[in-house]
Amino acid sequence: MSVPPPAIVLLGRIHGELRRLRTTKNVVLERGPGAEMLEKMAGDRLRALVENVYTSLETLERAVKAGGVTPERLTRMADLQRATDRVTSECLALALGALARIVELEAGACEEADQLILDLAGRINRQFGRPTVPGESEHLNRAADVIRRRIPDHGLWDLPIMAHEFGHVVASGLTAYDAIGDQVLRPVEGFLEQVDSSRRGQVTELFCDVFATFALGPSYPCALILHRLDPMAPAIAADNASHPGDACRVHGCLWTLRMMQRQNASYHPYDRVLWQLDTAWQELQRRAPESARLDEQARAALATDLSRCWVALRDNLGAVRYQWSEHVHDLVDELNDPAAEHAPAGYSPADVLNAAWIVRLDMWSTGTPATEALELRARPLLRTALWGDG
């Protein structure tokens, strides 16, 4: 009895993978129910991804046909199979996300996130704007450049997390012209590349925390610290962890907020929220093991990374910096007493998010966590800030 020759087996695999990619392309990008939306969001990128792997498989096919099986070709085949997995999985995830948006499974959360990201991107470069789709956790997918928003999340309260994901787009895409050297620099990527590769991922995440705080003000630290971070988690993450330790991230956000109000000695709009967040985190950590707390040595170690993040933002992204506005004051009054119509004209989405969090923190402090009612009052204000009165 004859056995199938290795070259035939390998070619069979190659054909199978090619068919998977064609199916993915046809179903997801051309004929599927979410194809139109996906096309608008990331059609070109997804098509390029599929075609890139497809072309590599065809090249391998020609090599196998011409020269048979070699150990290198088997390794290459394994690599390309994994690549096909990643591409199809990303396409399917995005297709599901697009479908979820079409049937409004996410209740408008992604549209809201899109608009917030557009608002931030508009202050830097509109090309940085990225669409969002529902996902099981927030992240920016490098392959498709699409941001996932966790659905369901805590609604308006978690919206600031989108600014962190947008920070990833900025980190990799920001360029600046250096007139002295007559060259285009990548200020954020530039400093990240200087970081030891084992720490680069964590420092990038730290940068995104600093960026989100820088761009939105207190609402980001509020959402991150009070909704997401684990007070019991080790303060210092393992080297292979994707994110810095939770206590490091708390420190990073609060440090940034302090830096933002440092310019004016007599003007400290964030003192109160800094104290509230710091105290709340310390209270949450009261029963945590010693390893969950950030010691002085760890703080000192973070100082260099934080300073570099700050300098990169201060020097290159001043336009996106959140400027504390007296509008917040009026919006807080409006949220506390909607009947009185205190809302000013011209407030930003970040103003609304900050005002909502300030009211919520004050409510928590007095033991009246009327979160849902508050969100209902804040939503029309957010809508006005994101889309205008119309």
Added chain:
Amino acid sequence: MTVAHLDLILSTRLELLEHVADEVDEIIDEMTKQRQRLSEVEDRIGPHGTLSISTNDLETALGDAENRLRVVLGHDDDAGWDDTSGLSHDNKKRLRDALEALSEGGRSALGRLREERRQAYDSFGDLQRWSIAGLGDEELQKAAQDYRDLLSDIKDSAEPWRRCQAELRGRGQELFTRYLELLGGMAVRGLDTRLADDARAVARLLVPPVPRIRGLPTRSPHVLMGTQHPPLGYAGWSLWALPLVGRTVAEHMIAQGNVFRTAVPAHLRVLCADLYSLYVLGPSYAHAALFLELQPDNPLPDTPPDSVRAQMLLQMLPQLDDSPPARSDLNEIADQLRDTWAEAREALGEQDDRLTEAEEDAVKEFFAELRSDFNEIAYQVKWLSDVRALGEKLVQGGSALDGVTVSLKDLLTAIWLARLQCPGAARDIHRRAEQLPRRGQMAAKPSDPKGLARRPRLGLP
């Protein structure tokens, strides 16, 4: 002679008094302008004015025309018509008709013109009688100059506080008496509606949203004059002193007996009214009371004395908010006020005063009630940082204030913080603050065309 150092409280009071003297000058200028206008009225429509003269000339011309016609017709007043003219019957009739029309119609029109002039003139006469322009200004000018000289002497004296206490009241009273006449004159033209709106707004801030109180005291320019303090000028009509309106309202609320649960003994009413105003209006009340109202040397045997009221304000100010950042902000303000107050007391040889046990207990109990039942109208310390920023903008002026709208509560504290930060800019700060649009208040009525309502107003201790 050694010139003593002027502490901040005394220098603030003297500066505001100088402001009064300047304002008197402005009123005198206004009087001069008004007098010129009224003089022009006299020249034109007065009994011997150009209109009267022209009317008389017209009457003469009319009489002349009548005579000429009569001559043509051959009319003799004594003998009646004498037909010697040689005119045809028709022409005579025409000329007689013309003479009749001229005599009856022309004279009737002249009479109406005279009557209209008289009525118009009388209406201005009425205005003249009531206007400030009808007042003599020489005496007032002299009084203002004497007053300014006195302020200068006080500043240069070795013991300015004592000199101030000994001399200012009598002179102040003297100027005030004369000034009041002017104010009476101003009153017939209407006072500045903007500050009146602010005064009403402050009173509203003091009243809880739930209508627990009825019949607020009627706003009166004399509201702050019935105290033991120098009744010099319209103290209430200045943003610096406006927070003091709070205490009057609060005393009224406490006196009603059905607004607060705490039973406040009559002799401690003023202390609790101070506390209520501080609780609602925040640091601006402490500033206005210490800088403008309370006397460092307790000149009158009041219960509680001014020094105790001041002590209570300094003690309670940092307690308006328990959070450490707010405490830190409030402590900073209270420390500055405490030092300033202590300096003024020391200049008069006075020591720190303390609240008695009964006063402490009353204050604690009343404050506990405010915190539990009147939270909705409490001063929001969390915005103090914004208030400081507003103060800085008021010092900067110009485009820094573009698009800025303010709540009155914030504004009253902002002007005091800005003033202490930059005393030399006090008048600019006040002027800019007056012009800022208020949030949550009705729009100001259009100002009077002559700009009188835009004049600075008095801010007096």
